[in-house]
Amino acid sequence: MSVIYILITVSIVVAAVFLIAFITAVRRGQYQDSYTPSVRMLFEDELVTDKDAAETENKQSS
Amino acid sequence: MEHSGDRCYHCGDRCKEGTVPYKDKVFCCTGCKTVYGILSEHGLDGYYDLENNPGVKPAGNSSKYDFLDQAEIAGRLLEFTDETIEVVSLYIPGIHCSSCIWVLENLKKLHKGIRDSQVNFPKKTVRVTYDNTATSLREVVLLLASLGYEPYISLEDYESGPETEDRSLLYKLGIAGFVFGNVMLLSFPEYFEVREFWLEQYKPFFRWLMLLLSLPAVFYVARDYFVSSYRSIRAGMLNIDVPIALGIAVMFVRSVTDIVSGYGQGFFDSLTGLIFFMTIGKYLQQKTYTFLSFERDYKSYFPVAVTRLHEDREEIVQVNALxxxxxxxxxxxxxxxxxxxxxxxxxxxxxxxxxxxAHPVSKTAGDKxxxxxxxxxxxxxxxxxxxVSQSYLTRLWADSSFGEKKEERYHNLTNRVSRYFTPVILVVALLSLGYWLWQGKTDTAFNAFTAVLIIACPCALALAAPFALGNLVRIFGKNKCYLKNAAVIERLAAIDTIIFDKTGTITGGNTAAIAYEGEQLDAGEQDMLRSTLRNSSHPLSRQLYAILKSNGILVPDTFEEHTGQGMEATYTDRHIRVGSAGFVGEDDTSNTGKTSVHISSDNRYKGRFTFRNVYRPGVPELFEVLGKKYRLVILSGDNDSEKDTLERLLPPGVQMLFNRKPEDKLHYVKQCRRRGARVMMVGDGLNDAGALQQSDAGVVVAEDTNVFSPACDAILDASRFRDIARFLKISKNGMQVLKVSFLLSFLYNIIGLSFAVSGKLSPVVAAILMPLSSVSIVSFVTVMTNIISRKLKQAAPL
The missing domain is CATH 2.70.150.10 (Calcium-transporting ATPase, cytoplasmic transduction domain A)
Structure with missing residues (x-):
């Protein structure tokens, strides 16, 4: 029956991992601004096309 | 050429004064064109794809930021600095859409020196990391200004430096949740008192683990309650934290003795649950509007530095050095x-x-x-x-009322209840202790004593206010009335006198109605008038110019501006004078106090344009409704030229006081309060700051919540001005809901106490009763506050 020790330990360790993840998230300021990242993640595509556009422009001019 | 109704491609404004074409696009001014130029040159055209006409018109004036080159001033503004890297957070009021975020986060493409930039949209700040060998703070600020994103740097930033945030409550919330979940799981097996072999065998393991887990909850998360109750006892006042701290302490001691002596499993489940719920309550109460500040004084408006003339040289000095x-x-x-x-x-x-x-004034050399x-x-x-600190306006802040915190002037309802609650609980606990000792049952005596203190721990009582008032604060916020904190609702509910400022509060901001009285102007005169006004930078001229319609622009042959009086101009054979009554040759007496622009043409008096205040829509109705329940006062710094209009507009019984200086307003409010009145001050500007601070509830009416408001308790969007009566009514109803929920919470306490005094409180009863009372009261107040504020939502403009 001593498997219960292992199980309880595992369960608490798993919970502790989530707690640590939460604390690191807070420390990195993820809870400071809950709006901007939701917009920022939509930008990635535009960025790429812009780079392409800029490169083609450069090529044309050179 | 047709260009979508001639709207500026950059900022979306209508191009009133002609267009500036550039690369098949049109712009309203060269400033906007320049921004487009900079962005397209660096391949940042995407700015215009995300939103239509996202831009902000740039404001010129580049020498304005010269002060940022001074190491001492720059150093105070920087968040971080070392040999090569500097980090600064700048507040940019112009941030308003996703394109703004995009372009501001791509600053590094515009300037090589910039390493990284990150926008916080709700706070409207951008945090720029740059290489101080390649660029400087001034250059970064100028770059932003050239894009139309002009940072706002005030004396406040200089004196307080970069702000740091307190994240401890979030940590506490996480830890309390973690502990609560695990303890709940571990205490579950014992709830059913099954005498199974393996359960008996592992009991000590489970129990000691719970004890271990609860330690951070009691000694870290709940520490605030112990500190606060210690302070309140020392101040001779029993606040709500006292019975809570007592409950937590007793619960912990009792549970530890239970486990050590092997008597039972203790109350760790209830203990950690209580701490977790209370932390949630605190978090809800603390939640504030990140984009607003309720603590501003004149420093937020004042510049950091000025250009001083010293021995014929210009030098930049910090304003405090003047x-x-x-x-x-x-x-x-x-x-x-x-x-x-x-x-x-x-x-x-x-x-x-x-x-x-209400209107700008002209001053000439020698005037103060x-x-x-x-x-x-x-x-x-x-x-x-x-x-700076000795000036007419700023002296206001030397008044003693700015030294005290408003929150300390009041004891909120919860704490007032707690003042009676705590002694009653202690008496009940001691009585049951005495009774069982008298009966000779020492064990039961100890159990009953601790059980009373545990069950009486006013968890539900303490949660009712944060949830009820916190929910109201959120509902108010959705309806554009932003409260500083939940305590403001309590004070709003107790108001009996409302004092209004006039200019900017009951009159609408910058809009003035302009009426012409006198002889009709012919077409030629209208053209002349408009062309003359066009040459003047006087604010009244500009307002008037904006509303006049005319066919053509004439170029005057002669034009002369007489400061403080008016201007005259000649057009081929005609002559026009525009300005004050005396200047155009009219002995005006009927019109004193009113702001007017007089016109004469060819030395003949024609008439005058009078600028009138425009009152916000719904003002008469609002005063009508409020007049029935509250004493109303208008306290204005302006002259009494509008008195007649106001008397006609407003119901009788409204007291009107004019020509009040900022400190007069402060003293007036002070007097009212000394006479026992509960005063709400409704104002808008720094001139009301003293009165707002002195009042029981200071409300600022703001046309645009992005613009700073002076320190106050609530910021009301001008569009909801007419709903003031509704907000007050809801505050009152909210307090009634709170009182009912207190009664409910007492009911739970009485049920719990009947278990406790008999010494029969088992952990499972406590574990059921405590969350049950908390959850039911929290849902009761949430539902009720939503019901009472339904009217507000219906009234919301579409």
């Missing part, structure tokens, strides 16, 4: 930081912020200027008469 006798320059649209005498230049000063006067006025045209030179 001394009596110093000469300094104030540019267009800048605030005058100290009282002084105008030495050179034409001053048109907008004092609406300082005195509540007061700090806080805003120069509206061109460069002026001023000789300082005072230091």
């Amino acid at each position: 001394k009596k006798g110093d000469r300094f320059l104030v540019r267009n649209e800048e605030l005058i930081p100290v009282d002084g005498i105008l030495k050179r230049g034409n001053a048109h000063i907008d004092y609406s912020f300082v005195t509540g006067e 200027l007061y700090a806080g006025g805003k120069q509206l045209s061109g460069l002026i030179e001023i000789e300082a008469l005072n230091t």
Whole structure:
């Protein structure tokens, strides 16, 4: 029956991992601004096309 | 060419004064064109794809930021600095859409020196990391300004430095949740008192683990309660934290003794649950509006530095360094930081912020200027008469009422209840202890004593206010009435006198109705008038120019502006004078106090344009409704020219006081409060700051919540001005809901106490009763507050 020790330990360790993840998230300021990242993640595509556009422009001019 | 109704491609404004074409696009001004140029050159055209016409018109004036080159000033603004890297957070009021985020986060493409930039949209700040060998703070700020994102840097930023945030409550919330979940799981097996072999065997393991887990909850998360109750006992006042701290302490001690002696499993489940719920309550109460500040004083409005003239040289000094006798320059649209005498230049000063006067005034050399006025045209030179903190306006903040925190003036309902609650609980606990000792049952005596204190721990009582008032604060916020904290609702509910400021509060901001009285102007005269006004930078001329319609622009043959009086111009054979009554040759007496522009053409008096205040829609109705329940006062810094209009507009019984200086307003409110009145002050500018601070509830009406408001308890969007009566009614109903929930919570306590005094409180009863009471009360207040504020949602404009 001593498997219960292992199980309880595992369960608490798993919970502790989530707690640590939460604390690191807070420390990195993820809870400071809950709006901007939701917009920022939509930008990635535009960025790429812009780079392409800029490169083609450069090529044309050179 | 047709260009979508001639709207600027950059900022979306209508192109009123002609268009500036560039690369098949049209712009309203060269500023906007330049921004487009900079962005497209660096491949940042995407800015215009995300939103239509996202831009902000850039404001010129690049020498404005020269002060940022001074190491001492820059150093105070920086968040981080080392040999090569500097980090600064800048507040940019212009941030308003996703394109703004995009372009501001791509700053590094515009300047090589910039390493990284990150926008916080709700706070409207951008945090820029740059290489200080390749660029400087001034260059970064100028780059932002050239894009139309002009940072706002005030004396406040300089004096307080970069702000740091307190994240401890979030940590506590996480830890409390973690502990609560695990303890709940571990205590579950014992709830059913099954005498199974393996359960018996592992009991000590489970129990000691729970004890271990609860330690951080009790000693870290709940520490605030112990500190707060210690303070309140020392101050001779039993606040709600006292019975809570007592409950937590007793629960912990009892549970530890239970486990050590092997008597039972203790109350760790209830203990950690209680701490977790209370932390949630605290978190909800603390939640504030990140984009608003309720603590601002004059420093938020004042510039950091000014250009001082010293031995014929211009030098930039920090405003606090200005001394009596110093000469300094104030540019267009800048605030005058100290009282002084105008030495050179034409001053048109907008004092609406300082005195509540509705219209700008003209000053000539030798006139006295007061700090806080805003120069509206061109460069002026001023000789300082005072230091910043000694000036007419800023002296207001020396009043003692600014030293005390409003929250300390009041004991909230929860704490008032707790003052009686705590002694009653202690008496019940001691009585049951005495009773069982008298019966000779020492064990039961100890159990009953601790059980009373545990079950009486006013968890539900303490949660009712944060949830009820917190929910109301959120509902108010959705309806554009932003409260500083939940305690404001309690104070709003107790109000019996409402004092209104006039200018900017019951009149609408900058809009003035202009009416013409006199002889009709013919077409030629209209053209002349408009063309003449066009040459003037006087604020009244500009307002008038904006509303006049005319066919053509004429070029005057001669044009002369007489400062403080008016201007005259000749057009081939005709002559026009525009200005004050005396200047155009009219002995005006019927019209004193009103702001007018008089016109004469060919030396014949034609008539006058009168500027009137425009009252916000719904003002008469609002006063009608409020007049039935509250004493109403209008306290204005302006002259009494509007008295008749107001008397006609408002119901009888409204007291009206005019020509009140900022400190008069403060003293008036103070007097009212001394007489026992509960005062709500409704104002808008710095001139109301004293009265707002002194009142029980200070409400600022703001046209645009992005613009700073002086320190207050609530910021109300001007569009919801007419709902003031509704907000007050809901506050009152909210307090009633709170009182009912207190009664409910007492009911739970009585049930729990009946278990406790008999010494039969088992952990499972406590574990059921405590969350049950908390959850039911929290849902009761949430549902009820939503019901009472339904009217507000219906009234919301579409």
